[in-house]
Amino acid sequence: MLLPGAAALSAVVVAGLQPPARSQTAISQAVEIGVYSGRHYNTDKALYREFTRRTGIKVNLLESKDDALIERLRTEGNRSPADVLVLVDAARLDKAADLGLFQPARSASLMRDVPLNLRDSRGRWFGLTRRVRVAVVNPKLVNPATIRTYADLAKPKLKGKLCLRDSKSVYNQSLVADQLILRGEPATRAWVRGMVANVTQPFFTSDTPLARAVAKGDCGVGLVNTYYVARMLAGDSGNADKALAQQLKVVFPNPAHVNISGAGVTKSSRNLEAATKLIEFLASPTGGRGYAEANNEYPLKGYGNNPILKGFGTFKADGVSAEQMGARNRQAVNLMQTNGWK
Ligand SMILES: [Fe+2]
Structure with a gap:
């Protein structure tokens, strides 16, 4: 017969854990x-x-x-x-x-x-x-199939339809740093200017109101982190947000900024x-x-088992080093501020 201590230990082993x-x-x-x-x-x-x-x-x-x-x-x-x-x-x-x-x-x-x-x-x-900065699209205003990359958000046909969070957002700063690493400064500057030219709404101060605005049709497309949409879909902020989020199509730019x-x-x-x-x-x-x-995020490897995230489909990470993104933060902020990203 096992002593209580031994039983506890064997339960730990059964659960696949190493004894200390x-x-x-x-x-x-x-x-x-x-x-x-x-x-x-x-x-x-x-x-x-x-x-x-x-x-x-x-x-x-x-x-x-x-x-x-x-x-x-x-x-x-x-x-x-x-x-x-x-x-x-x-x-x-x-x-x-x-x-x-x-x-x-x-x-x-x-x-x-x-x-x-x-x-x-x-x-x-x-x-x-891991979290991914994705496009959320209102399909009544913008055809989701026209958004394949972050660069697509700068296309003139999105004039008046793009909504962005402000440049104080570290999430946007890291996205711009990511693009600086992948595409270089001239292309990133042109991209930022193109996006800013498409924005007619005031810049948002957080992701959730931005997602709501896209869902309501105030904007056709915006950029948010995956978990904000997932939270709304889960009903964490109430049924009204859940219904709004159901109007959104999540589009992973390819490759995606992680x-x-x-x-x-x-x-x-x-x-x-x-x-x-x-x-x-x-x-x-x-x-x-x-x-x-x-927090409805992705694990370090793979996509996890969160059914809401699974509903978004899979993405191809761009592989940019998080350390490099940090190192480029100041350059990214400067580029945003000097090119109209409020
Ligand atoms: Fe956040």
């Missing part, structure tokens, strides 16, 4: 880690609890806006209680790295689980989920091993799936 390694047991004695996260989804908390259950490492979570967390870490310096910083968007991760807020983590499993183009080449941060949320170990952390373990868990196929599903 010796080093895990050692650090599980009393270790607590602080996590500062720019993500704010209840399901993230369930994942941190699962991590604690597996490792014994307690997670103290502080959620706030990305830029506020960066500022806080700068102010706290070496006294910061944060061991892991989770941020949304490659440009912010790169900014935090530039400010010296991360220390490199060495990990064979992170090398394996996080594709090369979705992590910092010096190990300071690692992508955990951005990330990601995390790194803070410079101030004295718990490098435990902090790295948390990032490893979140990047693993198990933890990563949960992290992506929490």
Whole structure:
């Protein structure tokens, strides 16, 4: 007969999990880690609890806006209680790295689980989920088949039909950085000017109102992150938004610009091993799936099992390095501001 402890252990093994390694047991004695996260989804908390259950490492979570967390870490310096910083968007991760807020983590499993183009080449941060900036089309106003690439949004026949979020949006900044890398400055400048010439509505300050405007026919086409449409379709913001989102056709430009949320170990952390373990868990196929599903995002590899995302179909990622997008952020912002992207 199995003792209760042994039964619990065998249940873990049945679930496909490894029994704790010796080093895990050692650090599980009393270790607590602080996590500062720019993500704010209840399901993230369930994942941190699962991590604690597996490792014994307690997670103290502080959620706030990305830029506020960066500022806080700068102010706290070496006294910061944060061991892991989770941020949304490659440009912010790169900014935090530039400010010296991360220390490199060495990990064979992170090398394996996080594709090369979705992590910092010096190990300071690692992508955990993927999101795609897509065209949402109102088929009554624009034929979705005419939108095949981001460049198509600059075509003069879309005059008065294109709606864009403003250039303060880090998502748009990263998209422009992405195009700078893929197409070079002259082509990207011409593209930005062409799009700006097609915009007659005021620039939007967030993605959801933009998606609503396209659905209502105020605009024929706009650019938003996939998860905003998915949230509306899921009914998370009510039946009215759900009905609106059902009017939209999601079009993946080919190839598609992929951005990330990601995390790194803070410079101030004295718990490098435990902090790295948390990032490893979140990047693993198990933890990563949960992290992506929490916000209707795509996992690091493949398309996941979210039925709403499956309904959008598949996309071909353009493969641009998240690190390079961050490095081009300033050039992208400058190009947007000097070419009329408000
Ligand atoms: Fe967002």
